[in-house]
Amino acid sequence: MDFLSIVVPCFNEEESIGIFFKEIEKVLAGYDYEIIFINDGSSDNTLKNIKDIANENSSVKYISFSRNFGKESAIYAGLKNASGDLICVMDADLQHPPNLLPEMLETISNGDYDVVAARRISRKGEPKFKSFFSHQYYKIFNRISEMNLVEGATDYRVMTRQVVNSVLELNEFNRFSKGLFQWVGFDTKWIAYENVERVAGETTWSFWGLLKYSIEGIVAFTTAPLSISTLLGSIFSIVAFIYMIFIITKNLLYSDPVQGFATIMCAILLLGGIQLLSIGVLGKYLEKTYLETKNRPIFIVKESNIDDM
Ligand code: UDP
Ligand code: MG
Numbered sequence: 001m002d003f004l005s006i007v008v009p010c011f012n013e014e015e016s017i018g019i020f021f022k023e024i025e026k027v028l029a030g031y032d033y034e035i036i037f038i039n040d041g042s043s044d045n046t047l048k049n050i051k052d053i054a055n056e057n058s059s060v061k062y063i064s065f066s067r068n069f070g071k072e073s074a075i076y077a078g079l080k081n082a083s084g085d086l087i088c089v090m091d092a093d094l095q096h097p098p099n100l101l102p103e104m105l106e107t108i109s110n111g112d113y114d115v116v117a118a119r120r121i122s123r124k125g126e127p128k129f130k131s132f133f134s135h136q137y138y139k140i141f142n143r144i145s146e147m148n149l150v151e152g153a154t155d156y157r158v159m160t161r162q163v164v165n166s167v168l169e170l171n172e173f174n175r176f177s178k179g180l181f182q183w184v185g186f187d188t189k190w191i192a193y194e195n196v197e198r199v200a201g202e203t204t205w206s207f208w209g210l211l212k213y214s215i216e217g218i219v220a221f222t223t224a225p226l227s228i229s230t231l232l233g234s235i236f237s238i239v240a241f242i243y244m245i246f247i248i249t250k251n252l253l254y255s256d257p258v259q260g261f262a263t264i265m266c267a268i269l270l271l272g273g274i275q276l277l278s279i280g281v282l283g284k285y286l287e288k289t290y291l292e293t294k295n296r297p298i299f300i301v302k303e304s305n306i307d308d309m
Pocket of ligand 1 (some may be wrong): 090
């Protein structure tokens, strides 16, 4: 039987950890597995609760970061230290239903797929505007990038060792997991499930946080916004040229007195806006390049019970 590693990123999940472990233990009775909790710089008792569980269960490992590095970094650390033949990534708040796991494991064990991932088909209990923006985002992302993100795709997935090794080869600093998982390819089977609310605690995602994250995804996976500036520039140059000929001709024929304040203001404001926007877009890519060239570590470990880290 394949050895299974379950990677669980945790940030301020003191209440969820215990419930999560109980559930997963029930579901995985009879399996050969390890659970790797990654404490992503929690400021509550998350680490203590994880350690308590680890002390009583030799199958429980933990990695604790020196500060909050973000879920993406936590997943990377978990994947890097997982020793399983099959590796599963899962949230600690039980929003990724553990009872899907046996079905996922069975599907992947049949050997037809390299990845079995969960897809949320409802957004029950979520604000309407959030679902709306999310839907539009997927549409835009898929249109301007060469990838095809599956709507409702979550990080809840079981992968073979081969897939995980490929994901680990993408050791970039800006980690947009949804994109990375998709980018490596392989045959993926999607399993649909209804949205579940958190068992305890609160989500750390604010509207602005999500907006920032979505821009990161676009910058990480497509350079289309840069081409849009070029396109806009070309269109405006052509229009400006035609308009210039029109003005010159008009002036020669009728020798107009000074006029056209409105025209000039509109042109200046519009072009100024577009120029600033383009510089902003350019800056975003430069910022990401700058961060990548620093080559900083994706995470820093403060303590762990894994021996050969
Ligand atoms: N998480 C993390 N680091 C962070 C934020 C979140 O490891 O900086 C973990 C969190 O503990 C949970 C998972 O990532 O296990 C998903 O987070 P959350 O439930 O807040 O996101 P949502 O389910 O609302 O997308
Ligand atoms: Mg959650």
